[in-house]
Amino acid sequence: MAAGGSLSAFRLPPLPTIREIIKLFRLHAAKQLSQNFLLDLRLTDKIVRKAGTLTNAYVYEVGPGPGGITRSILNAGVAELLVVEKDSRFLPGLQMLSDAAPGKLRIVHGDVLTFKIERAFPESLKRHWEDDPPNVHIIGNLPFSVSTPLIIKWLENVSRRDGPFAYGRTQMTLTFQKEVAERLTATTGSKQRSRLSIMAQYLCSVQHVLTIPGRAFVPKPEVDVGVVRFTPLTQPRIEQPFQLVEKVVQNVFQFRRKYCHRGLGMLFPEAQRVESTGKLLQLADVDPTLRPSQLSVSHFKSLCDVYRKMCDEDPHLFAYNFREELKQNKSKNQEKEGEESYRLQLPP
Numbered sequence: 001m002a003a004g005g006s007l008s009a010f011r012l013p014p015l016p017t018i019r020e021i022i023k024l025f026r027l028h029a030a031k032q033l034s035q036n037f038l039l040d041l042r043l044t045d046k047i048v049r050k051a052g053t054l055t056n057a058y059v060y061e062v063g064p065g066p067g068g069i070t071r072s073i074l075n076a077g078v079a080e081l082l083v084v085e086k087d088s089r090f091l092p093g094l095q096m097l098s099d100a101a102p103g104k105l106r107i108v109h110g111d112v113l114t115f116k117i118e119r120a121f122p123e124s125l126k127r128h129w130e131d132d133p134p135n136v137h138i139i140g141n142l143p144f145s146v147s148t149p150l151i152i153k154w155l156e157n158v159s160r161r162d163g164p165f166a167y168g169r170t171q172m173t174l175t176f177q178k179e180v181a182e183r184l185t186a187t188t189g190s191k192q193r194s195r196l197s198i199m200a201q202y203l204c205s206v207q208h209v210l211t212i213p214g215r216a217f218v219p220k221p222e223v224d225v226g227v228v229r230f231t232p233l234t235q236p237r238i239e240q241p242f243q244l245v246e247k248v249v250q251n252v253f254q255f256r257r258k259y260c261h262r263g264l265g266m267l268f269p270e271a272q273r274v275e276s277t278g279k280l281l282q283l284a285d286v287d288p289t290l291r292p293s294q295l296s297v298s299h300f301k302s303l304c305d306v307y308r309k310m311c312d313e314d315p316h317l318f319a320y321n322f323r324e325e326l327k328q329n330k331s332k333n334q335e336k337e338g339e340e341s342y343r344l345q346l347p348p
């Protein structure tokens with residue numbers, strides 16, 4: 001394990017450029033896997049600066065690919081960098097970087113969706129949740145199809161204070177499709193306000209710190225890219241289990257153009273829908289005619305708190321799923337129709 005302090009002035013020795021590495025190891029991007037690489041080291045330096053001071057930090061980079069961001073992280077004076085890359089074609093190029101930075105770069109051939117970072121760094125880095133964030137950072141430019149499910153998984157880890165957040169309030173600096181970055185950071189009332197805005201903002205301070213034009217990547221993706229920085233909050237703005245918050249938020253935003261009572265109604269079985277939705281809105285003191293995008297995190301807090309009480313009073317309520325009820329009603333109706341047509345066919 002690399003020591004801190006004295007190594008902070010480290011700079012990588014002269015190396016082939018990322019473009020040369022790509023040629024050398026024949027690392028053509030697999031388009032179907034959305035591999036878009038950053039070759040400009042000034043840009044990767046800029047992304048890494050947005051993560052904050054990394055002096056003596058322990059950094060977990062997800063999806064290093066040919067290693068552009070990796071080089072910038074190594075040059076930022078980190079104590080140790082652990083990278084997890086799924087595609088084995090990138091391993092020799094990363095090994096070359098590791099040889100150039102002895103004792104600093106650990107390479108794992110694996111999947112970020114299953115890799116357990118909580119045991120990878122020294123125990124001594126752990127901080128109490130209420131303390132300043134630990135000197136542990138997550139940085140990455142992943143395919144968009146991976147970064148969105150991954151942030152949902154990590155937000156759930158934030159809520160449970162486990163996974164990467166077993167170290168404390170580990171900070172993350174990650175890239176997303178620009179529209180997703182805008183949704184993550186959207187304020188109350190804005191057009192981009194969505195499920196992701198609430199799920200991210202009730203647990204973290206979320207900042208869209210940089211936009212990178214698509215043309216900066218090779219090959220060029222269809223869209224621009226947003227860099228988003230997350231710092232878990234000492235006190236979540238909604239103190240209910242992640243699944244409960246997710247259920248309320250998902251139900252509200254499924255009818256994003258309607259009044260919020262429409263989506264909230266779907267939390268309740270049809271037979272009690274009108275009455276229970278009215279009760280929820282009244283006790284939470286939320287105007288039923290607000291649109292989902294107009295609801296603030298504190299509106300969601302009140303709604304989740306009241307819904308939690310209603311779930312405690314009715315143990316079947318949380319498991320209720322309106323789609324299941326719809327399906328059951330449909331098959332009951334089909335059965336009834338079948339029976340009726342059978343009866344019609346019987347001789348009098």
Ligand code: SAM
Nearest residue numbers: 036037038063064065085086087111112141143
């Ligand atoms: N970070 C590099 C850069 O900025 O140039 C590469 C970016 S490319 C968009 C995404 C990288 O993530 C690829 O190297 C890809 O193989 C890797 N990757 C994709 N899914 C992954 C997963 N589930 N676990 C680990 N790495 C993954």
